[in-house]
Amino acid sequence: MKAYVWSLPTRVFHMMFAAFIAAAILSGDEDSLLNIHASLGYAIGVLVVYRIVWGFAGPRYSRFSDFPLSLKELKEFMLNIFDHKKYAGHNPAASFVMVTMLIVVFLTVATGILAYGIQEGRGILGFLNSPYFKEMKLFKEIHEFFSTFLMILIAAHLGGVAFDRLIDKKTDTLGSIVNGHKNIDAPSVTLNLFQKLFSFFALTLAAGVLFYSLFFNSVLTKSTHKEISYEKEHSAFVAECASCHTLYPPHLLSRASWEKVMNSLDDHFGDDASLDEQTRVSIRDYLMKNSAESSTKESAFYILNSLKKSEDIIAVTQTPYWKHRHKSIDKNIFSSKEIKSKANCKACHSDIERGLIEDSNIKIPKIGV
Numbered sequence: 001m002k003a004y005v006w007s008l009p010t011r012v013f014h015m016m017f018a019a020f021i022a023a024a025i026l027s028g029d030e031d032s033l034l035n036i037h038a039s040l041g042y043a044i045g046v047l048v049v050y051r052i053v054w055g056f057a058g059p060r061y062s063r064f065s066d067f068p069l070s071l072k073e074l075k076e077f078m079l080n081i082f083d084h085k086k087y088a089g090h091n092p093a094a095s096f097v098m099v100t101m102l103i104v105v106f107l108t109v110a111t112g113i114l115a116y117g118i119q120e121g122r123g124i125l126g127f128l129n130s131p132y133f134k135e136m137k138l139f140k141e142i143h144e145f146f147s148t149f150l151m152i153l154i155a156a157h158l159g160g161v162a163f164d165r166l167i168d169k170k171t172d173t174l175g176s177i178v179n180g181h182k183n184i185d186a187p188s189v190t191l192n193l194f195q196k197l198f199s200f201f202a203l204t205l206a207a208g209v210l211f212y213s214l215f216f217n218s219v220l221t222k223s224t225h226k227e228i229s230y231e232k233e234h235s236a237f238v239a240e241c242a243s244c245h246t247l248y249p250p251h252l253l254s255r256a257s258w259e260k261v262m263n264s265l266d267d268h269f270g271d272d273a274s275l276d277e278q279t280r281v282s283i284r285d286y287l288m289k290n291s292a293e294s295s296t297k298e299s300a301f302y303i304l305n306s307l308k309k310s311e312d313i314i315a316v317t318q319t320p321y322w323k324h325r326h327k328s329i330d331k332n333i334f335s336s337k338e339i340k341s342k343a344n345c346k347a348c349h350s351d352i353e354r355g356l357i358e359d360s361n362i363k364i365p366k367i368g369v
Contacts, residue, residue, distance in 0.1 A: 001183070001184070001185045002181045002182070002183055002184075003088055003181065003182055003184050003185070003186040003187065003188050004180055004181055004188035004189055005061050005088050005089060005176055005180060005181065005182045005184075005186070005188070005189065006061065006062070006176055006177065006180040006189075007058075007059050007062070007180065007189050007191055007195075008180065009054070009058075009191070009195070009196075009199030009200075009203065010054070010058070010059075010062050010180075011177065011178070011180055012199075012203055013047060013050065013051060013054070013199075013203060014177060016047060016203065016206060016207070017044070017047050017051070020040050020043055020044050020047065020206075020210070021040075021044060021105070021150075021154070023036075023040050024037055024040040024041060024044065025147075025151065027040065028147065031359035031362065032359055032360060032362050034116075034120070034359045034360065035122075035213075035214075035221045035359075035360050036214065038112070038113075038116050038122070038123060038213070038220070038221055039209075039210055039213030039214050039220065039221060040210065041108075041109050041112045041113065041116075042109075042113075042209050042210070042213055042220050043206045043207070043209045043210035043213070044105060044109055044206075045106075045109040045110075045113075046202065046205055046206040046209050047202075047203075047206045048102060048105050048106050048109065049202075050199075050202035050203065050206065051102060052102065053198070053202075054199070057194070057195065057198065058195060059189040059190065059191055059195060060089075060187065060189050061088060061089030061090075061189060062089075062189075064099070066089050066090075067089070067090055067095035067098070067099065068087065068090070068091070068092045068095055069092070069095050069096065069099065070092065073092045074092040074093060074096060076092075077091055077092040077093060078092075078093065081167075082167055086171065086184055088182060088184050088186035088187075091164075093160060094157070094160055097153060097156055097157050097160065098157075100153060101150070101153045101154070101157065104146055104149050104150045104153060105150060107146045108143065108146040108147055108150055111139060111142045111143040111146055112143045112147075113125055114128070114139045114143070115136070115139040115140045115142075115143045117129060118132045118133055118135070118136045118139050119133070119136040119137075119139065119140055119298055120223070120298060120359075121133075121223055121224040121225050121296065121297070121298075122221055122222065122223045122224070123219075123220055123221055123222070124219060124220060126222070126223065126224040127224060129224055129225075129296050130224075130296050133296040133298075133301060134301070136298065136301060161173070161174055170183055171183050171184055223356075223358065225297060225355075225356060227351070227354040227355060227356060228249070228354055228355030228356075229354075230247060230353070230354075230355070233286075234282070234283070234286045236279050236282055236283055237283050237286055237287070240273075240275060240279065240283060241283070242353070244273070245343060245344075246343065246344060246345045246346045246352065246353065247346075247352075247353040248316055248345070248352070249290075249352065249353075249355045249357075250286070250287045250288075250289075250290035250291055251290060251291065251292050251294070251295035251297055251299070251300040251355075252292065252299060252300070252303060252316045253287075253291060253292060253303070253307075253313075253314070253316060253319075254291055254292050254293060254303075254304055254307050255288045255291045255292075255293055256307075257291075257307065257312075257313060257314050258284065258287040258288050258291055259284065259288060260312065260314050261287075261314045262280060262283060262284035262287065263284075264314075265280065269315070292304040292307075297357070299321075299357050302321045303316075303319050303321045303322070305321070306319050306320035306321035306324075307319060307320075315343070316343075316345070317342045317343055326342075329364070333364065333365070336365070338365035338366075339365060347365060348362055348363060348364050348365070349361065349362060350363065
């Protein structure tokens with residue numbers, strides 16, 4: 001006998017939830033995919049809210065009240081794992097994993113949005129970048145903790161499905177994820193008009209949020225950091241510095257480093273870059289005023305931290321943070337005709353001379369292409 005256990009909205013939610021989370025995990029370690037990762041996070045957040053509401057307003061078997069969330073029942077289920085009671089909906093083990101997963105996914109999304117706003121200055125919480133950016137690493141670590149916990153729960157969930165398939169093929173729990181039916185004697189579910197309309201709206205919203213975030217300059221991923229016209233802010237800085245090399249934004253070095261640079265222009269990396277005193281002092285003061293200490297950009301924060309034990313460094317490419325960020329890049333790329341030097345930052349960072357180093361704008365040229 002068959003029972004229709006999982007309604008179409010529940011199955012669509014499950015497929016979207018699994019696909020979005022898988023994509024978020026795959027895009028989580030690539031800086032160039034950060035905006036995609038964040039967009040998926042927002043969409044997953046919508047799905048979590050939908051599933052919570054669905055847990056109270058959805059059909060039988062999808063409601064939390066139908067989940068056997070009893071420790072006594074869980075113990076009995078685990079002790080009789082090979083000959084347990086048949087459940088039309090979730091069994092006790094799956095119920096605990098599913099509820100925990102929803103909580104962890106919610107916390108992962110919430111901390112992700114916080115980290116995205118505080119660390120990157122992007123998204124709906126981008127305004128927090130200024131007052132809380134010094135704690136940015138903390139929020140990232142909390143987000144990574146919940147992400148790791150989520151992967152453990154996913155592994156447990158998949159393991160449970162595989163185990164159930166091995167010991168109870170007849171019920172066809174795995175197949176029910178696709179077609180909604182289980183081979184079990186139980187009442188079938190039906191949906192009322194509200195449930196149908198609510199599901200259509202919520203699931204469409206989740207897909208819409210993802211599309212909107214990916215393909216539009218939306219408030220969900222927009223940066224609070226603005227492009228800087230250094231020509232307007234300090235024309236002498238542009239005229240004297242950009243004429244020989246990349247125009248390095250002031251926030252890429254500390255006050256001490258800039259002071260040392262501007263006080264030793266007669267031996268500027270082997271060249272004499274001396275300026276008249278008025279111009280030198282003017283540029284020096286501008287650089288020191290806008291150094292890493294005064295910025296809330298992620299690169300400024302990490303460079304400044306890496307310079308604590310190396311105050312005498314005056315080259316951005318010699319900072320511990322720069323070396324750490326670029327250690328995985330093939331050394332031949334820096335000597336290629338497309339880049340020529342490690343100091344040629346604008347070859348890969350198209351926005352650096354406008355005061356930005358956005359992960360999404362990093363384009364590493366392919367050698368010989």
